[in-house]
Amino acid sequence: MVVIGDLMTDAVAQAFHPLARGSDTPASVTMYGGGSGANIASWLAVSGVETTFVGRRGSDITGRTREMELMGYGLDSRMVMDPERATGTCVVMITHKGDRTMLSDPGANARLQPEDLPRDVFGPDAHLHVSGYTLINPDSRRAARVALRMARESGMSISVDAGSQAPLKRAGADKFLEWTQGVRLLFANLGQATVLSGTEDPEAAAKILTARYPNVVLKLGADGGLWASKTREGAIWAPAEDIEPRPGSVGAGDAFVAGFLPEWLAGRHPKEALGRGHHLAARALHQPGARPDLGEDQPVRRGAPRGQRIR
Secondary structure: EEEOOEEEEEEEEEOOOOOOOOOOOOOEEEEEOOOOHHHHHHOOEEEEEEEEEEEEEEEEEHHHHHHHHHHHHEEEEEEEEEOOOOOEEEEEOOOOOOOOEEEEEOHHHHHHHHHHHHHHOOOOOEEEEEOOHHHOOOHHHHHHHHHHHHHHHOOOOEEEOOHHHHHHHEEEEEHHHHOOOOOEEEEEHHHHHHHOOOOOOOHHHHHHHHHOOEEEEEOHHHHHHHEOOOOOOOOOOEEOOOOOOOOOOHHHHHHHHHHHHHHHHOOOOHHHHHHHHHHHHHHHHHOOOOOOOOOOOOOOOOOOOOOOOOO
């Protein structure tokens, strides 16, 4: 599995009371490794999937720490060090009611270049997942599009996620659909699917999107998730696991992607793949930060054989 995407530091600030504008609000502030692409790659690696992560980091101590964390999960890190830009940072602001707002500085992620892509990871027996953030950011978009072209030319199966609703909307739905032409599987939450399809109805949105992507998976949070296919009438739903999230938890959507992909690539039923996605998402909601907690027991699961690809 090859993942191309963003490496970040998440600064998670959880307020205990309503925000006091112009003054202080008691809060807990914790730093974790983040970035959607890096998160997905980490969850894949600890699940037993042979994973390569391609991205760009700063030459700062933070970047070195973040990359060491990735290698600790057992993945093959192919990070390029940027001499000028710092490693990306995302401030996750969580109100006392649980509402979230992200302030994101992509830093070195935005400088990913086509020449940063290692040619040896592209081949017909592998799968490529591209983070939507890398496509949406105008400075890294060319590298993402070159990666998609190289994957198509080498016969790889390909999946993408839709990144984040607000920047996706700014970039434009038509543009994103154009950039991801030839992708076999799209992951999106309901907000992103609404931007891309024009409807807030999950099944209708998925059906519309299957005109562009043969397979669509919608992540619907507590309402579960669904898979839709161009070749099948109606969507397949699977419920989310009934859990109480840990306050300040992040990254459940990335864990879901990492849970779904290996099962799907191995040819298992979509409902089983959705269930595995929900299981990893539930684990993410139970722990601090967006990456796997290596303090927990980590059952090793075999990923898809290298020759199996998305149908």
